Amino acid sequence: MKAIRDLIAYNDLKKWVIDPGFCTLCGACEAACPVHALKIEGDKLLYVHDCSKLMEFCPICYDVCPHTDALLLETLSFVTDAPQMRENLGYYRKILLAQAVDPKLRELSHSGGVVTAILLNSIEKKFIDSAIVSRSEEEAPLKLQPSISLVPDDIFSAVDAGYSPSAVAKAFGKAVHEYGKTKIAFVGTPCQVLAIRKLESWEHKIMDSLKLVIGFICLWSFSLKPLLESIEKTYQVKHSEIKKVTLNKEYVVHTKERTVRMPIKEVEKHILNSCLTCTDYTSQLADISVGGAHPLEEWSTVIIRTETGEKIFNDALKSGVIRTKSIEEEPEVFAHLLEMADFKRKIALEEIERKRAAKEPIPLASLRLTYLLPKELRLLSSLTVEQTMTKRVMTVSPN
Numbered sequence: 001m002k003a004i005r006d007l008i009a010y011n012d013l014k015k016w017v018i019d020p021g022f023c024t025l026c027g028a029c030e031a032a033c034p035v036h037a038l039k040i041e042g043d044k045l046l047y048v049h050d051c052s053k054l055m056e057f058c059p060i061c062y063d064v065c066p067h068t069d070a071l072l073l074e075t076l077s078f079v080t081d082a083p084q085m086r087e088n089l090g091y092y093r094k095i096l097l098a099q100a101v102d103p104k105l106r107e108l109s110h111s112g113g114v115v116t117a118i119l120l121n122s123i124e125k126k127f128i129d130s131a132i133v134s135r136s137e138e139e140a141p142l143k144l145q146p147s148i149s150l151v152p153d154d155i156f157s158a159v160d161a162g163y164s165p166s167a168v169a170k171a172f173g174k175a176v177h178e179y180g181k182t183k184i185a186f187v188g189t190p191c192q193v194l195a196i197r198k199l200e201s202w203e204h205k206i207m208d209s210l211k212l213v214i215g216f217i218c219l220w221s222f223s224l225k226p227l228l229e230s231i232e233k234t235y236q237v238k239h240s241e242i243k244k245v246t247l248n249k250e251y252v253v254h255t256k257e258r259t260v261r262m263p264i265k266e267v268e269k270h271i272l273n274s275c276l277t278c279t280d281y282t283s284q285l286a287d288i289s290v291g292g293a294h295p296l297e298e299w300s301t302v303i304i305r306t307e308t309g310e311k312i313f314n315d316a317l318k319s320g321v322i323r324t325k326s327i328e329e330e331p332e333v334f335a336h337l338l339e340m341a342d343f344k345r346k347i348a349l350e351e352i353e354r355k356r357a358a359k360e361p362i363p364l365a366s367l368r369l370t371y372l373l374p375k376e377l378r379l380l381s382s383l384t385v386e387q388t389m390t391k392r393v394m395t396v397s398p399n
Helices: 009-018 028-032 060-064 072-078 103-108 114-124 152-156 168-177 190-201 205-209 224-235 264-270 307-318 331-358 364-382
Strands: 038-041 044-047 084-086 090-092 094-100 130-136 144-149 184-188 210-216 242-247 250-255 259-263 288-292 300-304 322-326
Touching (some): 009 060, 028 060, 028 168, 028 190, 060 190, 072 190, 094 103, 094 307, 094 331, 114 184, 114 210, 114 288, 114 300, 114 307, 130 168, 168 190, 190 205, 190 210, 205 210, 224 264, 250 264, 259 264, 300 307
Parallel strands (some): 130 184
Antiparallel strands (some): 084 090, 242 250
8 A cells, every 4th residue: 555655746746847847936836735835935846844744645736737747638628619729829719919009008018018908907897806917026127026916006017928937826826815816817828827727627716716817928938047147148238237038039138228139049058947848839728818929019919719818808909908900911920920839849849859869857748738638639529429428437547
């Protein structure tokens, strides 16, 4: 018989995620843990006490981690009622271009100010009572901190796409437990969106408060300290001088005085370990996905995926806080979206194959999403109702 410690999911989380360096510090495990055994402090996930002394069995921290193979099929159920599906973009209802009507929002944002405009409208209309976003530090603009925005002014100053880790899932739990919020919008990167959807699939008690998920279009996140040291050493640009960063097929640093363009090869060694095997460019599990609209300035690409996302986006449009235009009017934007989605997937597949050949650890989520889940979906779609209605069920080990 297995010892109690062997039935506690933290041991698997440590083996498959923490020790290989795949943790991106989203904080889903901390938000979910019923005995508060996990805690994010700075850039580390700490195991603050032995949960096996309090419970005989608990799978939750492993299940909700975005880098494990648990609950991946279940999370798809949030978006699969959309009428269209495209490889590397996911399920969607429509793709369009949008921008905030308020020029100040556009000026403060990385692209069109759409996320901020939608959140401001939603909180004013009482669709939501708070938003979980990431906020830049004033003296360290690339360093992101999770923020619980409770009023429009908080949202106005907080939303930042960024390219570094932020414990937004942890902040979601805090908004429920400490602030008593019941109508929360969650804004995050693809892996953070996956974490929040896993919590929702797990039917964790805090997820009754989730009302909207907005996902950023995201190429990769970076290990910030070594990246900034490299930028300062090579280009004499200090962190405090950086106004914003854009990332396509170059890493571009914008300061007040100049723009520094770096090839991806120069910064790839600072990409987070788990990002290199991630194939999700467009936050495929979000209600609404938002990102830049290269080569357009002050516009965002918007992918509406769910009925909830469509309702909230349309209300913002009707309220006059955003304006839209068809993406067909700007074929270069759509071509760039497809090109970058394909590029991210290509890099991820190459990295997975390299790791397999070198016998290096690979995030189990990446393995299943890339190789197993597509086969599972094809198999399920080929089955008839009669074939699935059976009492003869056999459970096998995932190993």
